[in-house]
Amino acid sequence: MAFAENVDLDSAVAKNGTVIAAYATGRDRPDFAFWPLLFDNVTIRLLGSDDFPPPAKQQAAADLTAAAGEGAVSIGIGARFPLEQVAAAHELVDAGTRGRVLLTIPN
Numbered sequence: 001m002a003f004a005e006n007v008d009l010d011s012a013v014a015k016n017g018t019v020i021a022a023y024a025t026g027r028d029r030p031d032f033a034f035w036p037l038l039f040d041n042v043t044i045r046l047l048g049s050d051d052f053p054p055p056a057k058q059q060a061a062a063d064l065t066a067a068a069g070e071g072a073v074s075i076g077i078g079a080r081f082p083l084e085q086v087a088a089a090h091e092l093v094d095a096g097t098r099g100r101v102l103l104t105i106p107n
Contacts, residue, residue, distance in 0.1 A: 002022070002023075002024045002025055002026060003020070003022035003024070003025040003030050003044075003046075004025040004026050004027040004030030004031075004032075005025070005026055007020075007030060007031075007032040007033075008032075008033075011032065011033050011036050011037055014036070014037065014040050014042050015040060016040050016041050017040075017041055017042075017043075018040060018042045018043070019042070019043045019044075019045060020042060020043070020044050020045065021045045021047055022044065022045070022046055022047065023046075023047045023048070023049070075100060076098070076099045076100060077099055077100050077102060078092070078097045078098060078099020078100055078101055079092055079097065079099065079101050079102070080101075080102045080103075080104055081101065081102070081103055081104065082103070082104050083103050083104065083105050083106070086103060089101050089102075089103055
């Protein structure tokens, strides 16, 4: 989950021994209510994508693809570029676009 964007909800529902696993955040220095998490003995785990073995990443990709196909999750797409415009796609990402940037690869 995205830590900064969800920490208030996480704090509200956390019970003793909860583990919050975060893989992203929208802010470099997220604010959160320290004392409620401390008193509930909450563990915060910060996970980078390099921390997962390839089979786990492949399974996650398959599960997310299936969930998106069933309408259980939606993925915001900011822009689509043909493969030959990969430099423009990178520039958009570097500029800080909020949606996903996709490359269209011909069959």
